[in-house]
Structures are given as C-alpha cells and as structure tokens.
Amino acid sequence: MSSRREILDLLRENARYTTEDIARQTDFSVEEVAAAIEDFEEAGIVRGYQAVVDWGAVETEDERVRATVELNVALDRETNYGDIADRIAKFPEVTSLRLVSGDYDFDLEVEGDSMREVSHFISDKIAPIPEITQTVTHYIMESYKEQGMEFGDRDDDDRLSVSP
Amino acid sequence: MTFEPADRVDQVPPSGIRRFFELAEEMDDIISLGVGEPDFTAPWAAREAAIASLERGRTSYTANRGKRELRERIARFEADKHELPYDPDEEILVTAGASEGLDLAFRALMNPGDAIAVVQPSYVSYVPDAIFAGAAVVDVPTRSEDEFKLTRDVLESSGAAEADALVYCYPNNPTGATMTGDELAEVAAFCREHDLVVFADEIYADLTYEHEHTSIATLPGMRERTIVFNGFSKAFAMTGFRLGYAMGPPEAIEAMNRIHQYTMLSAPTTAQYAAIEALDSCWEEVQEMTSQYDRRRKYVLSRFEDMGIDCFEAAGAFYAFPKCPWDDADEFAEALLQEEGVAVVPGSAFGEGGSGHLRVSYATGLPDLKEAMSRMESFLE
Numbered sequence: 006m007s008s009r010r011e012i013l014d015l016l017r018e019n020a021r022y023t024t025e026d027i028a029r030q031t032d033f034s035v036e037e038v039a040a041a042i043e044d045f046e047e048a049g050i051v052r053g054y055q056a057v058v059d060w061g062a063v064e065t066e067d068e069r070v071r072a073t074v075e076l077n078v079a080l081d082r083e084t085n086y087g088d089i090a091d092r093i094a095k096f097p098e099v100t101s102l103r104l105v106s107g108d109y110d111f112d113l114e115v116e117g118d119s120m121r122e123v124s125h126f127i128s129d130k131i132a133p134i135p136e137i138t139q140t141v142t143h144y145i146m147e148s149y150k151e152q153g154m155e156f157g158d159r160d161d162d163d164r165l166s167v168s169p
Numbered sequence: 170m171t172f173e174p175a176d177r178v179d180q181v182p183p184s185g186i187r188r189f190f191e192l193a194e195e196m197d198d199i200i201s202l203g204v205g206e207p208d209f210t211a212p213w214a215a216r217e218a219a220i221a222s223l224e225r226g227r228t229s230y231t232a233n234r235g236k237r238e239l240r241e242r243i244a245r246f247e248a249d250k251h252e253l254p255y256d257p258d259e260e261i262l263v264t265a266g267a268s269e270g271l272d273l274a275f276r277a278l279m280n281p282g283d284a285i286a287v288v289q290p291s292y293v294s295y296v297p298d299a300i301f302a303g304a305a306v307v308d309v310p311t312r313s314e315d316e317f318k319l320t321r322d323v324l325e326s327s328g329a330a331e332a333d334a335l336v337y338c339y340p341n342n343p344t345g346a347t348m349t350g351d352e353l354a355e356v357a358a359f360c361r362e363h364d365l366v367v368f369a370d371e372i373y374a375d376l377t378y379e380h381e382h383t384s385i386a387t388l389p390g391m392r393e394r395t396i397v398f399n400g401f402s403k404a405f406a407m408t409g410f411r412l413g414y415a416m417g418p419p420e421a422i423e424a425m426n427r428i429h430q431y432t433m434l435s436a437p438t439t440a441q442y443a444a445i446e447a448l449d450s451c452w453e454e455v456q457e458m459t460s461q462y463d464r465r466r467k468y469v470l471s472r473f474e475d476m477g478i479d480c481f482e483a484a485g486a487f488y489a490f491p492k493c494p495w496d497d498a499d500e501f502a503e504a505l506l507q508e509e510g511v512a513v514v515p516g517s518a519f520g521e522g523g524s525g526h527l528r529v530s531y532a533t534g535l536p537d538l539k540e541a542m543s544r545m546e547s548f549l550e
C-alpha cells in the first residue's frame with residue numbers, strides 16, 4: 006500500500022509530474038493525490054516548486070553569481086538565532102539560510118548578477134548587522150551537483166536496444 | 170576443409186530476440202521497452218571498489234570458486250535475505266554471470282539423453298544450454314489463465330514427470346510472474362514424487378512487489394535436489410560486470426567447479442571486488458531501484474488498463490506481459506516499431522506459451538515510459 010510520503014518523494018523526483026502521473030505510479034486515485042498535494046501546500050510541507058538550473062550552461066550575459074557565506078554572530082539576552090535569521094532571510098538576494106554546527110553559525114547562500122553586486126550586498130547589508138561578528142565569503146566557481154542532480158554529461162543509455 | 174558448426178550448435182534454433190534487435194537497430198530515436206537489463210548504472214560504491222582494486226593492482230586470478238571473502242558475504246546475504254544457508258567453502262560457486270552457472274549445471278549434472286523440463290515462456294538460454302549439454306528438452310508451457318505460474322496441472326500434462334530435471338525462473342523473464350511459497354509447495358511435491366532435480370534461476374529474487382520471494386530450496390526435502398542461481402546483474406544493476414553464483418549441495422558444486430576450473434578458471438576478479446562492496450554497502454540503493462521499478466510497474470499496468478489491453482498483475486522482475494491486441498504478436502511488434510518507434514518483444518521469442526503476448530520491459534525511466542505508452546495508445550486508435 007502506498008503512503009502519502011510516496012507522493013512527496015515523487016514530487017521531489019519531478020515536480021512536473023501531473024496528479025495523473027502520480028496516481029498511476031501509486032495506489033492513490035487522482036482525487037486522493039490532488040487532495041494530498043493541497044494538504045501538503047496548506048500545511049507548509051511543500052513550500053514551492055522550482056526548476057534545478059545549471060547556470061553554467063546558460064548564456065554568459067544571463068549568468069548568475071552565487072556565493073556561500075559563513076557568518077558568525079554574537080547573541081545576547083534579547084536576541085536569539087531566530088531573530089537574526091529573520092532579519093537576514095528577508096533580503097531577496099539571500100537564497101538559502103541555515104544554522105549549522107561547527108566553526109561558524111550560519112551558512113548563507115547569496116545570488117546576484119555580478120560579483121560586484123554580491124560583494125556590495127555582503128558589505129552593505131549583511132556585515133553591518135550588529136550581531137554579526139564575522140563573514141567569510143566563498144564565490145561558487147563551478148557547480149557539479151545541485152539538489153541531487155548531477156550536472157556532468159548525462160549518462161548515455163548504452164544498452165542494446167533489444168536484449169533477452 | 171572448412172569450418173561447419175557442430176551438430177549440437179546447428180540444432181539451436183535462431184533467436185527471436187536477435188531478429189528483433191536487428192530491426193530495432195536500423196531505426197533512429199526509438200524508445201525501447203525491449204531491454205532485458207536495468208536502466209540504472211551499478212551503484213557508485215561498487216564501481217569505485219572495482220576501480221580501487223585495479224589501482225591496488227588486484228589483477229590476478231582468484232580461487233576457482235571465487236574469492237573467499239565474496240563467498241562468505243554471499244552466504245550471509247542469502248541466509249539473511251532468502252533464508253538460504255549455504256556453506257561458503259563447499260556449497261557456493263562464483264560464476265561469470267548466472268548464465269555460466271546454468272551452463273555448468275546442465276553440463277556437469279546431466280548425461281546425454283537425460284531430459285530437462287523447461288518451464289516456458291522463459292529466459293532464452295535454457296533450451297540452448299540443454300542442447301549443448303546433450304540433454305533432451307521437455308517443453309512445459311505455462312498458461313495465461315494461470316498468470317504464467319507453474320502448476321501441478323501444467324507439469325503433469327506436459328510430461329515433466331518423465332524428465333530428470335526441471336529448470337525455471339521465478340520471478341519470471343519474460344512474464345513478470347512470481348510464485349508464492351504455497352504455489353511452489355505444489356511444484357516441490359511433484360519434483361519429490363517424480364525424483365526431479367531443480368535448477369532454480371532466482372536472479373530476480375529481490376525484484377518482487379507484491380510478496381516476498383520464496384526459494385524452492387527452502388521447502389522440505391528440496392535443498393538436496395536444488396541448485397539455486399543468482400547474481401548481481403539485476404537487483405544490483407551490474408550486468409556488465411558478469412558476476413553470478415550457484416548454490417547447491419557440495420557434490421553438485423564440486424562437479425560444476427570441475428568444468429569451471431578448466432573453462433573459466435575464475436570469475437572476473439575486478440567484478441568480484443565490486444560485488445563484495447555491493448553486498449557490504451549497496452542494499453539501500455537496491456531498495457531505491459526496486460521502489461522505482463514498482464512505480465513504473467503500476468504506471469504501465471494502469472495505462473494498459475485504460476487502453477483496454479488485457480494484462481495480469483505481473484509482480485516481479487521488470488516486465489509486464491500483456492495479451493497482444495492483435496492475433497499476431499510478431500506482426501504487431503513489428504508494426505509498432507516501424508510506425509511509432511516503440512520496441513517491445515513478441516512473446517514467441519521466449520518459447521512455448523508466449524505467443525499472442527508481448528514482453529514490455531519497464532527498465533526505462535518514466536518520461537520515456539510515458540511517451541511509449543502514449544504512442545502505443547495512439548497506434549491502437
């Protein structure tokens with residue numbers, strides 16, 4: 006018997022599967038799939054649907070510059086991690102923000118049209134936040150895999166077209 | 170003096186698959202549902218272990234029976250997963266694919282004139298292997314009304330009682346049929362009554378979707394008369410590594426090894442290293458592939474239902490075996506290939522009982538599968 010979790014797995018595999026595609030691959034009816042997806046969306050379990058883009062394959066003038074930034078912060082009695090995160094996450098330039106264990110506190114991902122734009126954003130908007138004590142910026146030079154998808158040459162299907 | 174094929178080679182009928190392969194090869198851009206191997210590549214950890222073994226210079230022969238570390242792991246795996254305890258020293262032989270194991274078993278254990286009952290439709294090598302071994306073949310055609318399961322009725326009416334051995338594969342290629350423990354019990358009783366040995370090709374044992382696989386060797390009185398064949402080609406998606414194994418009583422494995430040591434020496438060394446890693450760390454990937462196959466299986470069966478194509482609920486391997494909408498399945502498959510660029514294999518290529526059906530492999534990603542089903546649908550309209 007299928008579980009609703011399977012619907013999530015299938016959407017993660019390919020968000021463009023139609024409800025019908027999902028229904029056929031599981032034991033759910035089309036209506037059940039549609040209802041489950043609606044529930045996921047309402048409960049904030051599914052937050053959105055996005056394409057996985059290999060920017061390296063896009064024409065140069067449309068290129069996006071991305072960087073990951075290590076952030077260290079100092080907490081005080083009035084300010085916790087959540088408060089700081091709220092302020093940072095509001096910037097549209099920030100594409101992901103995670104609290105992590107280890108040498109630094111936040112792992113930030115920033116996107117912009119140029120290196121200049123990204124640098125300015127970090128120095129003008131992020132670094133001045135009072136609780137932030139240190140930023141270390143790493144520009145992403147090449148991306149090999151994003152969200153489980155490899156960006157290398159696609160494996161050609163080299164199987165014989167008909168075999169026993 | 171010219172070379173002529175020996176009589177026993179000449180006796181082997183031409184392969185129906187081969188003919189279809191040639192037709193398909195002439196065309197560009199086809200979607201093939203005619204492939205008998207996984208579309209996944211072997212798990213990376215296994216591939217990396219193969220590379221590492223080469224870097225360390227592990228390029229020699231191994232023991233005839235296979236590396237002991239590998240046999241130990243196979244023994245543990247089979248005991249855990251299929252309730253098949255076999256001794257790694259005496260009861261397991263590592264072979265170049267299950268294919269080699271089957272050939273060895275027939276040649277090592279059958280005398281000229283002995284008869285092998287071959288359950289059909291089935292994987293294509295049993296009949297030729299029997300001929301190479303000088304054994305006679307008794308066709309045992311299963312029936313579509315039994316969903317291609319092997320029944321006592323079929324065994325009795327085909328004359329299998331007179332044979333010396335029975336060979337089958339369940340989960341089945343080409344039908345996708347599986348056998349439950351209860352259904353196998355009937356077969357086991359028949360084999361004990363008529364003193365048949367059993368060659369059980371269980372290469373698809375881990376690709377089942379409705380019930381767990383049961384090996385006939387786990388049933389009372391069967392271990393001593395059964396050789397079980399398995400390998401890394403299907404569940405682990407390692408066809409090109411050419412690695413399999415046979416398990417059976419010590420005297421049978423010893424006899425098979427007597428041929429193997431001269432004809433093969435040992436199974437491919439690099440592949441043995443990959444297989445050790447596969448058994449150590451790749452089970453999760455096997456499960457992920459299995460759940461993908463299951464989804465595709467459901468997808469294909471549901472599309473067939475909507476198209477009005479009659480297909481039983483195939484529960485294993487990666488094949489569905491629908492009834493052909495036309496009377497002549499060969500003609501249908503050829504027309505579907507030529508007009509829509511979709512390859513399926515006519516059931517007649519797999520022996521008796523397969524005609525009037527099509528083998529549809531779902532070892533293909535969903536986007537292609539979806540497109541192929543839609544083309545088939547418009548072809549029917």
Ligand SMILES: Cc1ncc(COP(=O)(O)O)c(C=O)c1O
Pocket residue numbers: 169205206265266267268269292338341342370372399400401402408411412413
């Ligand atoms: C039922 C069955 N047995 C054996 C084989 C061959 O397996 P191997 O690659 O281990 O030789 C196949 C491959 O298609 C098969 O379908």
